[in-house]
Amino acid sequence: MIKSFRFLAVFALLAACGGPSNAPPSRLDNACSIVAERPGWHKDMRRVERKWGVPVHVQMATLYQESKFDGDARTPYRFSLGVIPMGRQSSAYGFSQAIDSTWKEYQRAEGGRGAKRDRFDDAVDFMGWYMDGSEQRLGISKYDVRNQYLAYHEGRTGYARGSYRKKSWLMRISDDVARRADMYQFQLISCGKN
Numbered sequence: 783m784i785k786s787f788r789f790l791a792v793f794a795l796l797a798a799c800g801g802p803s804n805a806p807p808s809r810l811d812n813a814c815s816i817v818a819e820r821p822g823w824h825k826d827m828r829r830v831e832r833k834w835g836v837p838v839h840v841q842m843a844t845l846y847q848e849s850k851f852d853g854d855a856r857t858p859y860r861f862s863l864g865v866i867p868m869g870r871q872s873s874a875y876g877f878s879q880a881i882d883s884t885w886k887e888y889q890r891a892e893g894g895r896g897a898k899r900d901r902f903d904d905a906v907d908f909m910g911w912y913m914d915g916s917e918q919r920l921g922i923s924k925y926d927v928r929n930q931y932l933a934y935h936e937g938r939t940g941y942a943r944g945s946y947r948k949k950s951w952l953m954r955i956s957d958d959v960a961r962r963a964d965m966y967q968f969q970l971i972s973c974g975k976n
Contacts, residue, residue, distance in 0.1 A: 806851040813842055813966040814973035816851070824975065826903040834910030835917075836924045839970060841906055843963035844931060847955065848879040853900040877905035880912075884937070888912070909934075916941075927963040928956045 809815040817824035827838045845851055853876055874881050876899025880888070888908050889897050897904040916922045916933040920941060924930065933941040935952060946952050970976035 805853075806849075810846060810850060811965075813839070813969040814975060816842070817970070817973075817975050820902075823902050823906075826906050829903075830906045830910035833907070834914045834924075836910045836913045837967070838976065839963045839967035840913070840924065840927050840930065841909055842966045843927060843959050844909060844934060845877055845906070846962055847931065847959045848874075848934075849877050851877065853877050853902065853905070876900040877902055878908050880905070880908055884912070927960040931956045931959040 807816045807819045809819075824838070827841050830836055830841060831838055878899060880899055885897075885899055885908065888911055889895055892907065892911050897908070899905055899908075912934060913922075913924055913930050916930060916938055917924055919938055920933055922929045922933055929941075932946045932952065935956075936945050940946070946956070967976060
C-alpha cells in the first residue's frame, strides 16, 4: 500500500513538472530570446517554414498578436448589462487563436483529430496551412505580413469581401504585425537564427 502510494506521489509530481509549458516566454520583444528560451518552438517554426513556406518571423509576429505566445489564450468574455457573463467573444483558443470551425477544417485536411490548439507544433502548422491556403486562394504572398494577417483575422471570405476596410483599428493592428515581423526578422538575422 505504501509502495503504491509513493509511486503515485512520484508520478503525480513528475507529471506536474514534466509537461509542456504553455506559458509565454519572458521577453516577447526579442526574437532571439524567445528561440533561446524555447528551442523546440524554433524547430517547429522552421519545420513549418520548410513545409508551408511561411517565414519564421511571419509566424512569430502573428503568434504575438494573436496570443502573446500563450497556449491557453482565449478571447474575453462578453457581458450583458455590464455584469452578466454571456460567454466568450468567439471560440478562438490557443497559440494560434483558431476558431472551432476553422480548426476542424484543418484537422480534416492536415492535422488529424489529435491536433490541439494549445500544442505549439500543431498551432504553427495550422498557421502555415492557413497562410498557404490564403496564398493559393487569394494570391497573398507569404511574405506580405500585413495582408496575410488581415486574411487570418477576417477569414478568407471576409478578406475577399474587403471587410477589413471598414475596421480602422484592424488596419492599424495589421501594420503593427508587419512592423513586428520586420523587427523579429532583423533580430533573428542578428543572432544567426534566420
